[in-house]
Amino acid sequence: MPRIFDNIEEHGHFIEAIQRAVQDAYRADFCVGYFNLRGWKAIADGIERWAGGENACCRVLIGMQGRPEDELRSELTLFGEAPMMDNATAVRLRKQHALSLRDQLTYGAPTNQDQAALQQLARQLRAGKVVVKLYLRHRLHAKLYLFHRHDNFTPLIGYLGSSNLTFAGLSAQGELNIDVLEQDAAQKLVRWFEGRWNDRFCLDITDELAAIIEESWARPELIPPYHIYLKMAYHLSQEARTGQAEFRIPPELDEVLFDFQKNAVKVAAHHLNKRGGVLIGDVVGLGKTLMATAVARIMEEDFGVDTLILCPPNLQSMWQRDYVERYRLRAKVLPTSRAPRVLPELKRYRLVIIDESHNLRNREGKTYRAIREYLQINDSMVVLLSATPYNKTYLDLSSQLGLFIEEDHNLGIRPEQLLREIGEAEFVRRYQAGINTLAAFEKSPHADDWRELMRLFMVRRTRSFIQNHYARTVEDGRKYLPMSDGTRSYFPTRRPRTVSFDLDGETSQYAYLYDEAVVDVINHLHLPRYGLAGYLAKGADGQATPAERALLANLSRAGRRLMGFCRTNLYKRLESSGQVFLWSLERHILRNFIYLYALEQGLPLPIGTQDAALLDTRTNDVDVEAPEADAPLFDDDEETEEEERENGRLEIGDWGIEGRSDGLRAQAKEVYNLYRSKGVRRFKWLPAHFFTPRLAEHLRADADALLAVLMQCGAWRANEDEKLAVLLQLLQERHPHDKVLIFTQFADTVTYLTEQLHARGVQKLAGVTGESADPAALAHRFSPRSNHKHVAPEEEIRVLVATDVLSEGQNLQDCHIVVNYDLAWAIIRLIQRAGRVDRIGQLADEILCYTFLPAEGVEKIIKLRARVRQRLQENAEVVGTDELFFEDEGSDRVILNLYNEDAGILDDEEDNDVDLASYAFQIWQNAVAQDPTLERKIPALPNVSFAARRHIPLPDAPEGVIVYLQTQLGNDVLAWVDPTGRIVSESHFAILNAARCTADEPALERAPYHHDAVRQAITTLVEAQRQNPTGGQLGRPSGARFRTYERLKAFADRQRTMLWGERYEERGLYRAIEEIYRYPLRPTAIDTLNRQLKSGISDEQLADLVLDLRAEDRLCIVSDDSEAEGVRIVCSLGMV
Known part of the structure; x- marks a missing residue:
């Protein structure tokens, strides 16, 4: 009686019958429709004992199967019978099937058992114990298993049914098979098999199959760790490599661009074409403007687009003359400040370049809204340019990306670190935002999440990255870039130098200002004007109009943060210049008296904007207490040109009334009346009765405390200013003929220095601030060679005093001497200042960076700063990232390093500030340049490949496995897991750097837990997605x-x-x-x-x-x- 195998009954599994038959046989013939290579392990041990050769092997005949829809299409074809098989078609199908067998080994996660079984199958193929042929004459669906035995009664046993040579086919339910023991029937099956096996279109693929296994992850020899490291870099650089092949740079630009710029242009063009926007964020001096021009020309030539360039007003002429006209761009240049007035009526430009895009951080501003609306209406592609894409928080980045990305747009990636921290369900409950959206990333404080986001949109390289990967080195160790004309552009060495001035001398004016008593006065100021919400009377909200209630709510949201900025700004001005500090005190007192006058007379109080950015010295160089600051401080949106001409700029006069309360009070009355007459529209107003009497008490107390400081110090004597004298000596004795660029944070310091230096005989001197009418013209006079300008010698500027606001986009590399007049609070600011003159094409061997520091040492400065910092923390005036009041938590170390003139302190940012695609692409390019054979070897390395290398465990980098996965959407997932599969890190940069090794790194045997850890990592990562693939992404409530x-x-x-x-x-x-x-x-x-x-x-x-x-x-x-x-x-x- 024949026996039926349905894999349902306990002892009715087909695999058990096959395994028994193998044990009793000396050879076998299989005909199957599908061959699962990993499924071979079910019978491999039984075949291992066979001798191999023609009469002692297992012959496997694989039928060619098509998809059901292909078969139906073939049957219903309108053109008669299907074409006959020929040699060319057979060869093509053989290659296709070989590829499918190769791909088969890239599915799923590896196991120790699979690896051993595949290696065993490869050995059996090479030894002739297994022979595999592919039947191609026609489709073959038969499943036949024949076993030849040394048995006188049943020398043949056959099995016929539905099971393929797969683990599921042999053991899973849903299959049906029957044994064939009757010898006549068995012999007929043998003849049928031999007829197909010997067909001319039945091709032997034994050697190919063995090679496929030997080249797969299951190969017996060890893969070099270096090859796995390069495979990571190769795949992570996919977008960069695609950009290189996808776009061609116009010849006239190709001639002037360096290789690193060409690579960036092509990657940026790829991002732009694929996602509609890109942020070119190379650090200062690497040629972002020229790169953006090249991107625009590519878009013009490939897609026929016209370009709109939005830039700061002082860069308009540079863009028009040096880029639009020189490189024949079909473009219009528009100052960003005019965007609200011009864009609503402007024609459609399909490409918009936004220079210095970091200025567009305020989403509520009129300029931001106008630009975003224009981009949405016209569906424009966007190129953002910024050397400082984020200033204080990552929200600066998302604000810029938000110009062209909708908050609910599915980005295809998620903030994985945040989701792992709080869980997906909790994220949805808290934020009601799609987990794959820009809004989701805005909730994440994790740098790795933001790096993953910016990987899709940003191209950013640092100076050190260019030096390490693109520059050539000469014998003396200097690095250079070859120019198109054959000349060399060297990278100069940045040298920190200290300029000492006396702080504690008996006659030093600074001795009193740097006394702890003055710092204590600053620390104990109430600063009530910056915390008005704390002085509101009960019931004020009920008495307020709707407009006043909105203003009161804004007061509540600000408060302590503004007080923190004000307190630190006073101290920073003290460290900048004694005269500037005293001016600030006088202005602060005057502002307090203006409020006191209004309160005493029962008049409305002028309320300024609660925007802390105006108090942030990194973006604003004007003292907000100064009269020229009234326009931006007391108006949230831009004013029309007509209104500005009508109202004027509130010139109030000289406030140099030192220590005289009555004089300042009289001045306060005049200023208040001026506000009420000419400046009424520049202010928001609140009635005096909205506030408690404590407001007047604290205003008066602060004014009295500051008046006492003014009285003690007296009038500032510029002729006894030790710091100014040392600067004069530097300009007239140490560098009497060199060009010198003097940086300060404050416009007041620029004014003071230019006046005093000019009075002391310094010629060819100019000062420039954010308020200057034409900063570009002064920059051209200071640096005519690098700006390709012809300037008469008598018109050329030798000494330029500037604030950091000037730095945007200006080329100042005719100079190689930078002076930091203010004491350093942040190393990043000093690096950026050096970058203003250390640009591509700098001719000097060294950039000298002078910093003013006390001759007595820096301990006193450090101690005084610590007192300010402590006061802010005690008052809760610092919240989270607002510790950036100090700009750098390691500012004390910065001062010490500068004082000791430590070499390297002014070197550029680390390479982890580079975008990942560029970083990985450069790893790949460097490797291929050293060994061109890798260009073929690494792409040919199949997926699931692995290696092992020596590693010294650390607490945050334990022994384990680095796993690189790709999702169905093509997103990269890198994870470092410990031996149990627990995820230790998902930082792409950290993991890629940890994997870094050289070509001679020895390959080690994998750990026994290697495959299990990989499988567990996949389970962990996939489970997070499976819980809710897109769940919670219901979108906006109005959707x-x-x-x-x-x-x-x-x-x-x-x-x-x-x-x-x-x-x-x-x-x-x-x-x-x-x-x-x-x-x-x-x-x-x-x-x-x-x-x-x-x-x-x-x-x-x-x-x-x-x-x-x-x-x-x-x-x-x-x-x-x-x-x-x-x-x-x-x-x-x-x-x-």
């Missing part, structure tokens, strides 16, 4: 998906309590609601639902509509959760 889900969920809950509720359950309403929550709606469904929701559709009609859409598969894009959510293993590296 179709959110509204439909909320209404149907409430409707379904009501139906459950009614008698006829079962009919909705039977029709699948609850499943439809679940799908709406889990999966995105189809675009057509969104349009249909939006129309019906707008028309007022009832809940019952909405339910019927959704059910109809679902029945026709027109509701949601339901993803397939198979194959581990589409995750593929690229490679892994054991750290043992």
